[in-house]
Amino acid sequence: MRTIAEINEKILQKKAVVWTADELKSKVQEISVTQAAKQVDVICTGTFEPMESSGALINLGHTDPPIKIRQCWLDGIPAYAGFGAVDIYLGASAMGDYNSLPETTIESENRQLERGGGHIIQDLIAGKTIQLRAIGQMTDCYPRASFETIITKDSINQFYLFNPRNLYQNFIVGVNGGEKPLYTYLGLLYPRLLNAVYSNPGAISPLFNDPDLQIIGIGTRIFLGGGIGYIAWEGTQHFPLQKRLPNRTPIGPAATLALIGDAKQMNATWVRGCYFKNYGASLMLGVGVPIPVLNEEVIRHCSVQDEEIVAPVVDFSIPRRVRPTFGLVTYAQLKSGKITIEGKSVRTAPLASISFSRQVAVELKQWIEAGEFTLTEAVASVPMERTFVPQDRWGSPLMME
Known part of the structure; x- marks a missing residue:
């Protein structure tokens, strides 16, 4: 039709x-x-x-001197830093261990275990400020050992779900x-x-x-x-x-x-x-x-x-x-x-x-x-033959050896 x-x-x-x-x-x-x-x-x-099962990829931008981030926290919530130097991924279900962080890193009103990565994503989208603390791997091209700052969605580069x-x-x-x-x-x-x-x-x-x-x-x-x-x-x-x-x-x-x-x-x-x-x-x-x-x-x-x-x-x-x-x-x-x-x-x-x-x-x-949203042709179909593979570890050959 x-x-x-x-x-x-x-x-x-x-x-x-x-x-x-x-x-x-x-x-x-x-x-x-x-x-x-x-x-x-x-x-x-x-x-x-x-x-x-959601999260945000964020590029923070390079510092001076540069840092190769290997541990990172946003308002005390850990983000994964195993990418490039200043790329991080914040999972929606990530939660912080506040007892392991210095007292100065988290504002008192955020010292609640009910706050997680989803709340940080919401706050960034809403334009709020978020405290960032990072620890770096010191190399010849990335000599900085640590970094702390305040970020907003406008002070970072890419920020996408x-x-x-x-x-x-x-x-x-x-x-x-x-x-x-x-x-x-x-x-x-x-x-x-x-x-x-x-x-x-x-x-x-x-x-x-x-x-x-x-x-x-x-x-x-x-x-x-x-x-x-x-x-x-x-x-x-x-x-x-x-x-x-x-x-x-x-x-x-x-x-x-x-x-x-x-x-x-x-x-x-x-x-x-x-x-x-x-x-x-x-x-x-x-x-x-x-x-x-x-x-x-x-x-x-x-x-x-x-x-x-x-x-x-x-x-x-x-x-x-x-x-x-x-x-x-x-x-x-x-x-x-x-x-x-x-x-x-x-x-x-x-x-x-x-x-x-x-x-x-x-x-x-x-x-x-209103003419503000047009449709797109799919570039490929979603596979419809996928099975679901569980991990019954105790029955695997490797665990039997």
């Missing part, structure tokens, strides 16, 4: 018809898939959820069938099945709307943290071979994507550091993906409803890589506020902000309608 070039021409003329995923799912209840495909050019999806694993296509629902509270990456799970926590916003989430990644690919331009980003590669733990329903949506964790984007252009509204008690730091991130309506099949996939997608309910009280499950529940059940497990009514709550996920899609829609 259309090409991306034709859609972009309409975008630049401000004539493109753009719907959010919510709007499309509502309209197909009233009109046919064929009619919808004739009317709309782009569907905007969105999510705002914790994505701890490069996130190894974002946009889980689906995830699990966490519960606790044990006798004591558990503090997990899904937050607090109360004992005896008193609550259930899920992290995906459901049918509005980007990868549920292109389940086989036929439209989304490497090089796709996206909304990332309030700025423009791109899909850079498959994500870590990418598992597209997950079992799927007839509508092609997976029944558990499946595809993931690696994302990249200029953090200097982002907005701290959509990039927020967070902390899970007794677990660690993470990053709440807003990501929006436009899906060009190239044919009716795109509309059929984007029409999927919360009643038609499922997630597995996993018991975290069993400390194993593969945990027992209580079966599958739909996202409609999860969003109702209660699910039933073995005859017991269990309260549910999302980690993702459903409201902010919708706002991401709306903001992306506004960019496209």
Whole structure:
């Protein structure tokens, strides 16, 4: 029906018809898939959820005399410095050991273990000052041994997010069938099945709307943290071979994507550091993906409803890589506020902000309608034959020798 070039021409003329995923799912209840495909050019999806496999690459610029940084802290949070002399990578889940640092290196209000790399990234994006402390490897060309300064996003060179694993296509629902509270990456799970926590916003989430990644690919331009980003590669733990329903949506964790984007252009509204008690730091991130309506099949996939997608309910009280499950529940059940497990009514709550996920899609829609955001052709498809390889170390030949 259309090409991306034709859609972009309409975008630049401000004539493109753009719907959010919510709007499309509502309209197909009233009109046919064929009619919808004739009317709309782009569907905007969105999510705002914790994505701890994220981080920022930063080039600090050279000092005088020069330093070859081998240890580095930003407001007491360690950054990885095993690159070039003044390149560092700050992971969103990095946390500081404040007791090991001199008293003068950290302001008193930051002496809290709830602060991590995601908070530093948020503060830099917001224009705040961050204290930097670095230790160098002294060489003939890099004679400086240490360096301390204050940085902002305007006093450094490159500052971009490069996130190894974002946009889980689906995830699990966490519960606790044990006798004591558990503090997990899904937050607090109360004992005896008193609550259930899920992290995906459901049918509005980007990868549920292109389940086989036929439209989304490497090089796709996206909304990332309030700025423009791109899909850079498959994500870590990418598992597209997950079992799927007839509508092609997976029944558990499946595809993931690696994302990249200029953090200097982002907005701290959509990039927020967070902390899970007794677990660690993470990053709440807003990501929006436009899906060009190239044919009716795109509309059929984007029409999927919360009643038609499922997630597995996993018991975290069993400390194993593969945990027992209580079966599958739909996202409609999860969003109702209660699910039933073995005859017991269990309260549910999302980690993702459903409201902010919708706002991401709306903001992306506004960019496209204003002619400020055009679509890109994927330069390559995301591989869809990846298996998931665990590390069962005790069973490896090397450990047997």
